[in-house]
Every structure is written in C-alpha cells, then in structure tokens.
Amino acid sequence: MSDISSRGYANPDVLVSTEWLANNLNTAGIRIVESNEDPLLYPSGHVPGAVQIDWTNDLNHPLRRDYLDKAGFEALMSKNGITNDTTVVFYGDKNNWWATYAFWVFQLFGHTNAKLVDGGRQKWTQENRPVTRDVPSYPATSYTAPERDDATIRAFRDEVLVHVKAGLPLVDVRSPQEYSGELLHMPNYPQEGVLRGGHIPGAQSVPWARAANPDDATFKSAADLRAIYEGEKGLSADDTIVAYCRIGERSSHTWFVLTYLLGYKNVRNYDGSWTEWGNSVGVPIEK
Amino acid sequence: MTNYPPKLAELVEDFAGITDRNERVEALIEIADRFDTVRVPSEIATKPYAETNHVQYCESDAYVWALDNPDGTIKFYFDVLNPQGLSAMAIAVVLDETLSGAPLEQVAKIDTELVFKLFGKEISMGKGQGLMGLIAMVRGAALDRLKS
Numbered sequence: 001m002s003d004i005s006s007r008g009y010a011n012p013d014v015l016v017s018t019e020w021l022a023n024n025l026n027t028a029g030i031r032i033v034e035s036n037e038d039p040l041l042y043p044s045g046h047v048p049g050a051v052q053i054d055w056t057n058d059l060n061h062p063l064r065r066d067y068l069d070k071a072g073f074e075a076l077m078s079k080n081g082i083t084n085d086t087t088v089v090f091y092g093d094k095n096n097w098w099a100t101y102a103f104w105v106f107q108l109f110g111h112t113n114a115k116l117v118d119g120g121r122q123k124w125t126q127e128n129r130p131v132t133r134d135v136p137s138y139p140a141t142s143y144t145a146p147e148r149d150d151a152t153i154r155a156f157r158d159e160v161l162v163h164v165k166a167g168l169p170l171v172d173v174r175s176p177q178e179y180s181g182e183l184l185h186m187p188n189y190p191q192e193g194v195l196r197g198g199h200i201p202g203a204q205s206v207p208w209a210r211a212a213n214p215d216d217a218t219f220k221s222a223a224d225l226r227a228i229y230e231g232e233k234g235l236s237a238d239d240t241i242v243a244y245c246r247i248g249e250r251s252s253h254t255w256f257v258l259t260y261l262l263g264y265k266n267v268r269n270y271d272g273s274w275t276e277w278g279n280s281v282g283v284p285i286e287k
Numbered sequence: 288m289t290n291y292p293p294k295l296a297e298l299v300e301d302f303a304g305i306t307d308r309n310e311r312v313e314a315l316i317e318i319a320d321r322f323d324t325v326r327v328p329s330e331i332a333t334k335p336y337a338e339t340n341h342v343q344y345c346e347s348d349a350y351v352w353a354l355d356n357p358d359g360t361i362k363f364y365f366d367v368l369n370p371q372g373l374s375a376m377a378i379a380v381v382l383d384e385t386l387s388g389a390p391l392e393q394v395a396k397i398d399t400e401l402v403f404k405l406f407g408k409e410i411s412m413g414k415g416q417g418l419m420g421l422i423a424m425v426r427g428a429a430l431d432r433l434k435s
Contacts, residue, residue: 038414040373043312056409093371
C-alpha cells in the first residue's frame with residue numbers, strides 16, 4: 001500500500017504506519033494500546049511496550065449496557081499510565097475493528113490525541129516485526145476526563161427514529177445477508193439474539209470491511225473510499241449520518257473512515273444497533 | 288463433569304480452580320502452543336480442505352478430521368488456517384489430548400459449555416460460538432459412529 005500521506009485522506013495524521021510504530025516504540029509521551037476480539041492474542045505476543053485495553057472488561061459498564069463512565073475512564077487511563085497529554089496509538093486484530101471501537105470510546109471522553117496503526121496487528125505480524133509476551137507496567141497517572149459526551153458521535157434509538165423520519169442518511173455496515181434480513185448475525189456467527197431481521201428504513205448497505213485492503217488490513221485510499229460511499233451510495237461530506245451494525249463495533253470502523261479519512265463532520269455511531277432496533281417494539285424495519 | 292473422560296475431567300477441574308483471568312489466559316496460550324502436535328498431517332489431508340471438515344461458526348477457519356482407531360475409538364486431527372486463531376488452536380489441543388482414544392459414549396456427551404469452563408464467561412459471543420462449533424464437530428463424529 002502507498003504512503004499514508006499520498007492517499008488523499010482528510011486527516012492523514014490520525015494514521016501511523018507500522019514502520020512509524022517500529023521507530024517510536026520507546027518515544028516518550030506515547031502509549032501503544034492493543035485492542036482485540038480474541039483475548040488470547042495480546043498475551044500471546046504484542047508490540048513491545050503495548051498495553052491491552054479489552055473491549056469487554058475495560059470499556060463496557062460492568063452492569064448496564066453502556067460504556068464506562070468518567071470515573072471509570074479516568075481509572076483506566078491512570079492504570080495504563082496515560083496522561084491527558086499522552087498520544088495513544090491504537091492497533092488490533094481484524095482490520096483494526098476493535099481498535100477503532102476503543103478509539104471511538106476514547107473520543108466520547110475527548111481524548112483527541114489518538115492515532116491508529118494502519119494495518120494493525122495483521123500488518124505488524126506479516127512484516128515479522130518484533131512481538132513480546134512481556135506485559136509492561138507504567139506508573140499510575142492522574143488523568144482528568146470530562147463527562148462522557150453522548151451527543152456528538154453517539155446516537156441513541158430515539159434519536160435514530162427522528163433521523164429516519166427526517167429522511168437523513170444511515171449506513172448499515174453489516175453483511176449483505178444481515179441487511180436483507182436473511183441472517184440475524186454475521187455469516188458464520190450464530191443466528192440468535194434478535195427477533196426481527198432487516199435494516200433501518202433508508203439505510204444504505206456498505207459492509208464495513210470494504211474500507212480495508214484484505215491483503216494487509218490497511219485502509220483504502222480516499223479516492224477508493226469516496227468511490228464506495230459517495231459514488232455508489234451518494235453520501236457527501238456535508239451529510240448528517242448515522243452508522244450502525246449489530247452492537248456498534250463494526251460501525252465504529254466506518255465512523256472512523258467517514259470522520260477521519262474522508263473528513264465528514266457529522267457522523268454518529270448508533271451502538272444500540274441491530275440488537276436494540278431488531279428487538280424494539282414498533283420501530284420501522286425494511287427488508 | 289463426572290461424565291467427562293478422565294483426562295478432560297482433570298483439566299476442567301484444574302481450570303475451575305483458576306480465579307485469575309491472566310492465569311487462565313496464560314494456561315490457554317500454553318495449550319495453544321502445542322497445536323503443531325494435533326495439526327492434520329499431509330498424508331491425511333492437504334489444502335484446500337474439504338468443506339465437510341470445516342467447522343461451522345468458526346471465523347478462524349478451523350477444520351476437524353476424525354479417524355477410526357483399530358479399537359473403535361477416534362483419533363482427532365485439526366487445522367486452524369488463521370494464524371491468529373489462538374483460541375481455536377487451544378480448544379483443538381484440548382479436544383485431541385483428552386478425547387482422542389476415549390470411549391465414544393463419553394465423547395458423544397461432551398457439552399459445548401466446555402468452552403466457558405475453559406475460557407471463562409468473558410469470551411465474546413462470536414468467539415465462543417466458533418469454539419462450540421469445534422466441540423460440536425468432535426461430538427458429532429462420535430455420535431455418527433454410535434448410530435451406525
């Protein structure tokens with residue numbers, strides 16, 4: 001894949017290459033964060049110096065279906081030696097799927113000093129770069145977070161209903177079979193947990209992984225991404241958009257692409273997504 | 288647990304005693320590190336593998352082979368095509384080390400809850416179901432033989 005700077009992204013600085021990461025493993029003021037679906041991956045070998053932030057245990061509220069609160073985020077930052085000024089560099093498995101999810105949660109708390117490793121764990125290991133099983137320990141920090149901002153980049157069900165009634169665009173990033181209602185979960189995953197299949201009325205289908213190159217998990221160029229989201233689906237940078245999937249993780253990847261790589265200003269991730277919408281009484285559904 | 292073959296019952300009991308998540312993960316990685324010992328040899332299967340050996344629901348692209356031993360028991364082999372499919376590798380090693388050569392009646396009763404007994408309740412739904420698919424393939428091989 002070409003250099004990040006030559007791909008025409010609106011915010012190229014949000015991405016760093018694996019080479020950049022290799023050259024900055026010991027740079028002060030940087031904290032490398034791995035976030036995966038498979039809990040065995042980080043302990044089996046990770047980028048030297050990286051800490052793990054687990055989407056289940058670290059980012060979710062222990063009881064409610066919600067994210068951690070201000071105090072929880074501050075404690076998580078402190079535990080991982082992250083200050084308000086630390087540049088947090090995310091990477092993870094599956095095209096950075098879970099890394100963008102963690103990145104999105106960090107933005108709920110305004111930690112804008114954040115970057116993503118283009119290609120993530122897949123590219124790092126494909127290039128035979130060093131990994132270690134040593135789990136680092138960093139001195140606890142004092143981190144002050146604002147209250148979680150649930151308005152700017154997060155959408156709730158009732159807001160999505162208003163969005164639908166206004167005829168505003170949505171992006172359904174699930175598989176085509178989930179979009180059509182044929183399946184209630186990703187292909188090869190169990191078909192459970194949702195009572196109705198289909199999609200939110202008006203939603204365009206753009207499976208999330210189309211934004212990534214399958215060979216090395218890097219992001220496609222801005223021109224290729226525009227061809228998908230704008231050429232095929234008619235979206236534009238001025239649109240107010242809601243992205244959703246099943247629980248809001250795949251759509252965080254699309255939120256990242258639209259917001260940072262294409263420079264869209266008004267994209268929200270509906271984390272209730274299909275597990276909420278497809279179980280809700282009386283909401284409109286299309287097939 | 289009492290219905291498990293002795294080797295599996297012992298392993299499940301060991302894991303039941305692990306309360307620390309990191310300790311559990313380390314134990315599973317140690318098991319996954321032995322995956323080459325259960326990988327299907329080339330004289331039995333070569334890529335591309337038959338779809339009949341493919342494990343349903345497993346995103347790590349796992350495959351299972353069940354070969355008949357002379358004493359009527361089964362020898363299991365596996366492959367996991369995703370090099371980062373460590374959880375699938377770990378469960379494959381467990382299944383071979385504890386169920387290959389075990390009485391078919393016991394293999395046929397293995398429950399998919401075994402995933403949670405080994406991996407804990409925190410495992411994601413998608414990942415857990417993939418691992419259950421591996422167990423279901425192994426159990427199915429024993430059930431097929433008992434029916435015939």
